[in-house]
Amino acid sequence: MFNPIETTQFLGKTIWYLPTCTSTNDTAKQHAENHDLLEGTIIVTSHQTAGRGQRGNTWQTEPHKNLTFSLLLNPSFLQIHEQFLLNIAVTVGITDALMTMLPTVKIKWSNDIYNNDKKLGGILIENILQQRSIKQSIVGIGLNINQLEFDLPTATSLATETQQAWDLGELLALIIKHIEKRYLQLRQQNPATHQQLKEIYLQRLYGYQENRKFMKNGEIFEGRIIGISPEGYLGIESKQQTQFFDIKEVSFVQS
Secondary structure: OOOOOOOOOOOOOOEEEEOOEOOHHHHHHHHHHOOOOOOOOEEEEOOEOOEEOHHHOEEOOOOOOOEEEEEEEOOOOOEHHHHHHHHHHHHHHHHHHHOOOOOOOEEEOOOEEEEOOEEEEEEEEEEEEEOOEEEEEEEEEEEOOOOOOOOOOOEOOHHHHHOOOOOHHHHHHHHHHHHHHHHHHHHOOOHHHHHHHHHHHHHOEOOEOOEEEEEEOOEEEEEEEEEEOOOOOEEEEOOOOEEEEOOOOOEEOOO
């Protein structure tokens, strides 16, 4: 099902398939620490039993229905304060691929993939820092593909949205091809290219320039997303002021 990817330069040339595992990110980190993994290696599983998401949430997925994988990158060309550029490259790459099938897909700050107010997937990037740069990054990606029933009413899948089933191996190859394209653009270290990636991210940002409700410290307020800081903080303009929030400081309130 998951074969080495022929259409890339280095991503996905080595693929480790595990029928089941606790977490592909944890497995990738263990092997990366032992220097067992080359950059571009992908670890993919059909059944992840203890997946993790942003904010310490768990990621639940029906076995054999979805894409759950991690890839190893060595973005040592990025300084620590540039970490969010990797998030931008990865999420833009994923949406590049998905938009060929689902043009309405969006990036929900900071690392979720949404369509029509429902979550299609999520990304968890764990960086290993060395001095002032990023030594390694474990990029965990979970995408709902062929699953049709969910415990949460806010979840959806590609099959639900498109009314058809998809080949997981072919879809993985397509997504990795697009992620690599954006990662290579990032690696050029060209300020103009970085700015272009940021602009694409904003164009696809869920709720961008829209009046929305948010929650901060248990209180709901209305505001409008105006942008993302270089560090990845979410800029929200309200009647009172403009503030930039970290991932744990503010959340969307679904209407």
